[in-house]
Amino acid sequence: MLIYSAIITGFGLGSMYGLLALGFYVTYAVSNTVNFAQGSAMMLGAVLAFTFSVTLGWPVWPAVLMSLVLCAVWGVLVERVGVRPFVKRGSDAWLMATVAIGIILENVVLFTFGKDPRGMPPSLLTTEGFYIAELRIQMLQVVIPVVGLSIAVALHLFSYRTKYGKALLAVVQNPEAARLMGINVTAAIVITFALSGLFAGIAGILIAPLFIISSTMGTLFGIKAFAVAILGGITNAWGVMVAGLVYGIVEALITALLGSTYTQIVTFGLIIVALAVKPHGLFGTAGVKKV
Numbered sequence: 001m002l003i004y005s006a007i008i009t010g011f012g013l014g015s016m017y018g019l020l021a022l023g024f025y026v027t028y029a030v031s032n033t034v035n036f037a038q039g040s041a042m043m044l045g046a047v048l049a050f051t052f053s054v055t056l057g058w059p060v061w062p063a064v065l066m067s068l069v070l071c072a073v074w075g076v077l078v079e080r081v082g083v084r085p086f087v088k089r090g091s092d093a094w095l096m097a098t099v100a101i102g103i104i105l106e107n108v109v110l111f112t113f114g115k116d117p118r119g120m121p122p123s124l125l126t127t128e129g130f131y132i133a134e135l136r137i138q139m140l141q142v143v144i145p146v147v148g149l150s151i152a153v154a155l156h157l158f159s160y161r162t163k164y165g166k167a168l169l170a171v172v173q174n175p176e177a178a179r180l181m182g183i184n185v186t187a188a189i190v191i192t193f194a195l196s197g198l199f200a201g202i203a204g205i206l207i208a209p210l211f212i213i214s215s216t217m218g219t220l221f222g223i224k225a226f227a228v229a230i231l232g233g234i235t236n237a238w239g240v241m242v243a244g245l246v247y248g249i250v251e252a253l254i255t256a257l258l259g260s261t262y263t264q265i266v267t268f269g270l271i272i273v274a275l276a277v278k279p280h281g282l283f284g285t286a287g288v289k290k291v
Helices: 002-031 038-055 060-088 094-113 139-161 163-173 175-180 185-210 218-232 237-258 260-277
Strands: 129-132 135-138
Touching: 002 038, 002 060, 002 135, 002 139, 002 163, 002 185, 002 218, 002 237, 038 060, 038 094, 038 185, 038 218, 060 094, 060 185, 094 218, 135 139, 139 163, 139 185, 139 237, 163 175, 163 185, 175 185, 185 218, 218 237, 218 260, 237 260
Parallel strands: none
Antiparallel strands: 129 135
């Protein structure tokens, strides 16, 4: 029973990791850059949802919608301030810039939201559930995988089955040729960063009822999500999501069988081994360099 419970918990957590990791995928696939403030964006989604729905007393759906809009705006701000100026100069300093912006956001939230952790009040998603083999499953534990997998499938189909999706993937391969084909490269990159913020916001809102909400809650989640993105092959949306599920289940099983003390040691150790065997990720492919 303990193993079954861990698998169900890990499936939900893994979906959240995969959803966060999709934010790394969309920006890398189009701009060859990533948003290392992704974990902070997840925290922002949780904090905004709590502020609007609990502190200000808004109805749930307007609170969720406004939180997601602001998370997308945050993603655009990260691209405009922390990525674009450095990419234009051919510098890789955007790596540190996005990290710094995430730290700034965490401290702003610390001063405004407060340092005391908060918890979301009970809702239908956490109080209602059903039983499978005497194991109770919350509705939220079903909603998180459904949302994550649906977004992964939609992204995969959009990227490889639609004309505009293929055009976006062409941006990173040859920006000048993409411009000649009528693609607004700058707008395409901005959209991907908005999507990365949106995905992080969705993950934060979904995970908020299961964890305490604080300014630092996104740090470790962001690190794990980036590890998942690399493990899955960061250029493969479906692979990233599957890697998230694998990571979440393995993490939950280790916690259940060995204890939380060994969770991070063993899971990150396994990631190192996996990448040593498959350097381009479980579902990634080696890039082709033209000489």
